């Protein structure tokens with residue numbers, strides 16, 4: 107099967123983002139790290155821990171409406187056991203967001219006590235929001251602040267102003283002052299981000315991508331796959347990815363002239379159904395004893 111093309115990333119731009127974030131760290135009290143609950147490991151920037159240094163941080167597992175709730179629970183435990191406060195949210199509906207401010211205040215309890223003892227009652231809590239493209243930073247800021255974060259394209263070279271958003275009384279969010287990239291040097295990370303649609307399809311081959319995803323689904327959640335596409339588990343157990351794609355195209359009557367199966371159409375459908383969680387709430391990154399998310 108064809109290799110997925112490796113995505114370019116830009117160390118120079120990363121260094122610039124790093125400098126920008128570092129220069130803002132003195133203005134803020136904590137960092138909200140937005141992650142995609144389906145891929146909490148793959149959606150984390152590899153340099154984040156060194157960039158945010160010792161700032162208190164909160165892991166926000168977003169899009170939990172599309173992740174497997176049992177896996178999300180394991181991820182929350184993983185972060186909490188690593189001494190990182192974590193919450194699961196769904197920024198489409200707003201579910202779970204009520205926990206954000208209390209969690210931040212809890213993380214900053216000692217600091218807030220000191221402010222109060224110094225009579226700094228009006229001091230706002232300031233939190234920087236960071237995350238790789240497409241994890242839901244805009245959605246998070248918009249939902250929390252009930253304002254519209256101007257959608258700035260997350261690509262190298264795009265300048266972002268310093269944007270502060272007020273969230274009720276005494277709480278402010280700072281938009282990320284740069285673009286953080288995922289771990290592009292790890293092929294499996296690139297693939298997972300492509301499966302969930304965080305990396306645009308035009309840089310990968312759709313049929314190859316869908317074939318690989320189907321293999322993953324066959325090996326990890328065969329029930330969901332078989333019930334959605336009326337496949338026989340026994341029959342497909344030794345199929346290669348492309349054969350799975352053909353079987354699905356055939357079941358769905360996706361044929362082109364001459365009776366050939368339109369595997370491109372089938373690939374688009376499979377990816378769409380996976381990305382919209384029509385295929386089920388599926389988490390691709392699992393917690394195990396080697397898990398180490400750098401935040």
Ligand code: G4P
Pocket residue numbers: 168169170171172195196197198199237238239240241242243244245246260
């Ligand atoms: P970003 O700023 O980090 O780049 O992410 P953004 O908020 O733009 O979100 C990326 C996509 O993810 C958007 O979809 C957004 O609606 C969706 N999204 C964000 N949070 C959640 C969530 O908790 N659950 C679900 N299901 N989706 C979420 P889009 O299709 O790119 O845009 P739109 O059509 O929704 O406007």
